[in-house]
Amino acid sequence: xxxxxxxxxxxxxxxxxxxxxxxxxxxxxxxxxxxxxxxxxxxxxxxxxxxxxxxxxxxxxxxxxxxxxxxxxxxxxxxxxxxxxxxxxxxxxxxxxxxxxxxxxxxxxxxxxxxxxxxxxxxxxxxxxxxxxxxxxxxxxxxxxxxxxxxxxxxxxxxxxxxxxxxxxxxxxxxxxxxxxxxxxxxxxxxxxxxxxxxxxxxxxxxxxxxxxxxxxxxxxxxxxxxxxxxxxxxxxxxxxxxxxxxxxxxxxxxxxxxxxxxxxx
Amino acid sequence: xxxxxxxxxxxxxxxxxxxxxxxxxxxxxxxxxxxxxxxxxxxxxxxxxxxxxxxxxxxxxxxxxxxxxxxxxxxxxxxxxxxxxxxxxxxxxxxxxxxxxxxxxxxxxxxxxxxxxxxxxxxxxxxxxxxxxxxxxxxxxxxxxxxxxxxxxxxxxxxxxxxxxxxxxxxxxxxxxxxxxxxxxxxxxxxxxxxxxxxxxxxxxxxxxxxxxxxxxxxxxxxxxxxxxxxxxxxxxxxxxxxxxxxxxxxxxxxxxxxxxxxxxx
DNA sequence: ATGTCTTTGTGAACGCGTGCACAAAGATGG
DNA sequence: CCATCTTTGTGCACGCGTTCACAAAGACAT
Numbered sequence: 001x002x003x004x005x006x007x008x009x010x011x012x013x014x015x016x017x018x019x020x021x022x023x024x025x026x027x028x029x030x031x032x033x034x035x036x037x038x039x040x041x042x043x044x045x046x047x048x049x050x051x052x053x054x055x056x057x058x059x060x061x062x063x064x065x066x067x068x069x070x071x072x073x074x075x076x077x078x079x080x081x082x083x084x085x086x087x088x089x090x091x092x093x094x095x096x097x098x099x100x101x102x103x104x105x106x107x108x109x110x111x112x113x114x115x116x117x118x119x120x121x122x123x124x125x126x127x128x129x130x131x132x133x134x135x136x137x138x139x140x141x142x143x144x145x146x147x148x149x150x151x152x153x154x155x156x157x158x159x160x161x162x163x164x165x166x167x168x169x170x171x172x173x174x175x176x177x178x179x180x181x182x183x184x185x186x187x188x189x190x191x192x193x194x195x196x197x198x199x200x201x202x203x204x205x206x207x208x209x210x211x212x213x214x215x216x217x218x219x220x221x222x223x224x225x226x227x228x229x230x231x232x233x234x235x236x237x238x239x240x241x242x243x244x245x246x247x248x249x250x251x252x253x254x255x256x257x258x259x260x261x262x263x264x265x266x
Numbered sequence: 267x268x269x270x271x272x273x274x275x276x277x278x279x280x281x282x283x284x285x286x287x288x289x290x291x292x293x294x295x296x297x298x299x300x301x302x303x304x305x306x307x308x309x310x311x312x313x314x315x316x317x318x319x320x321x322x323x324x325x326x327x328x329x330x331x332x333x334x335x336x337x338x339x340x341x342x343x344x345x346x347x348x349x350x351x352x353x354x355x356x357x358x359x360x361x362x363x364x365x366x367x368x369x370x371x372x373x374x375x376x377x378x379x380x381x382x383x384x385x386x387x388x389x390x391x392x393x394x395x396x397x398x399x400x401x402x403x404x405x406x407x408x409x410x411x412x413x414x415x416x417x418x419x420x421x422x423x424x425x426x427x428x429x430x431x432x433x434x435x436x437x438x439x440x441x442x443x444x445x446x447x448x449x450x451x452x453x454x455x456x457x458x459x460x461x462x463x464x465x466x467x468x469x470x471x472x473x474x475x476x477x478x479x480x481x482x483x484x485x486x487x488x489x490x491x492x493x494x495x496x497x498x499x500x501x502x503x504x505x506x507x508x509x510x511x512x513x514x515x516x517x518x519x520x521x522x523x524x525x526x527x528x529x530x531x532x
Numbered sequence: 533a534t535g536t537c538t539t540t541g542t543g544a545a546c547g548c549g550t551g552c553a554c555a556a557a558g559a560t561g562g
Numbered sequence: 563c564c565a566t567c568t569t570t571g572t573g574c575a576c577g578c579g580t581t582c583a584c585a586a587a588g589a590c591a592t
Binding site for chain 3: 043044045059060062063067069070071072073074075
């Protein structure tokens with residue numbers, strides 16, 4: 001759902017469906033909250049409500065992990081927290097590098113949710129020499145030149161790309177070349193990676209556009225202000241030119257920053 | 267997939283599948299890039315490669331929109347850009363408010379991808395009185411007290427929440443109360459919203475955890491360092507206690523900031 | 533020990549999304 | 563005007579994910 005490569009063998013890793021894996025962190029968060037309130041056990045119904053999912057789905061998800069849980073009682077919170085953490089690989093420490101320390105990169109560096117879940121920001125990397133040495137979130141920024149050495153020295157296998165779109169593929173290649181096998185990409189680009197490397201993408205602009213689509217539908221169909229161009233299905237040359245002439249004025253390519261990413265290039 | 271409410275009627279809005287809607291922005295981005303290079307037409311094969319998807323999938327996606335495209339030739343880039351933009355509702359201007367101007371909120375405010383795609387940051391809102399009036403990305407931050415008035419005055423229907431987790435639900439309620447019907451949530455919480463309100467969630471921590479899962483699998487199964495606790499399926503009381511005793515020391519609740527969000531509370 | 537009551541775990545049905553493979557459509561050249 | 567060639571649009575099959583509904587399992591009271 002968020003891969004860079006065209007074909008992915010539907011990575012059903014070990015019998016645990018991908019959709020289930022994506023929900024485990026959700027359950028873990030809800031369970032952690034319960035744990036902090038010293039709640040000993042939860043029923044699937046309660047936990048599902050807290051996680052915002054269907055209870056049957058939750059039970060089936062857990063069934064892939066094993067038969068934890070006691071009929072008539074529910075699930076032991078602490079035990080389940082441990083099992084999910086272990087399944088997700090959160091019982092070990094994952095050093096992470098963030099490349100591109102603009103606004104977004106800095107926000108990520110300051111993100112508390114990383115450290116509290118087994119992730120550790122091992123290094124911050126930026127291409128701007130002026131940023132080198134400057135501390136962000138208590139960690140000094142290092143220059144891109146040292147990227148490979150940083151990766152290897154720290155045994156980093158997870159990289160976060162928060163650079164402008166133009167630099168993302170190049171950074172990605174260097175990360176992969178240095179041994180990184182999992183990438184979280186915030187740059188609005190499709191990354192090409194060799195097999196065996198996982199890419200997940202977070203695209204703010206896309207999320208907003210999806211919301212806009214539903215918003216437009218909610219607003220109803222009657223406010224069809226632009227009745228000019230082809231709403232039908234006749235792609236005649238005439239209507240095309242009309243559309244092409246009418247569209248750009250609206251919002252398409254109004255500036256040279258068509259694909260500027262979430263961070264300042266630095 | 268990213269809703270806050272438990273039950274959603276699988277919002278297949280108008281015959282256009284949700285999965286297709288989620289890919290339209292991807293196609294739009296690729297098409298915009300082609301448009302800037304003044305490429306007149308593309309084949310489904312080329313465009314699919316640029317967007318990182320299967321060409322058959324792309325053709326089927328477009329078939330939901332109508333029969334744009336010419337057999338033997340391909341798709342007219344400008345025409346398609348317009349059609350997709352219109353379908354996504356990007357031909358109109360969407361005023362957006364961002365609530366919670368911490369690191370992440372500031373990054374979002376500076377995000378160029380918004381303005382270039384029909385979105386306009388109408389206002390920045392923060393609960394910290396000290397931030398009021400201070401300009402971020404050229405826009406003065408306003409105080410939460412005026413939230414309702416800001417929403418109504420600007421006719422805002424899309425809100426972005428970048429506050430700490432603790433404040434998210436409250437902010438959400440006020441946004442919805444003021445008329446917002448689409449929310450992009452960056453706070454690590456499950457939001458409860460009434461029917462008719464769309465919520466999409468972006469959770470950095472969850473993405474990383476999913477990567478960690480696959481990373482752990484790639485590393486193989488042999489490094490099973492913790493051979494102590496239940497790998498089998500016998501949830502006996504004894505093994506539970508052992509697990510519960512061993513786990514918390516690892517990484518679960520090591521601090522009181524279990525769910526700190528992506529921004530400083532301000 | 534037995535019965536009742538709660539909650540899990542899962543078999544089975546259904547619907548959505550994906551990808552193949554091909555016929556229809558149109559462009560292009562002779 | 564006809565033949566050929568490219569590329570679209572889609573019927574079809576398959577697999578994954580979701581949900582229902584219920585039997586099995588265990589807690590708890592008597």
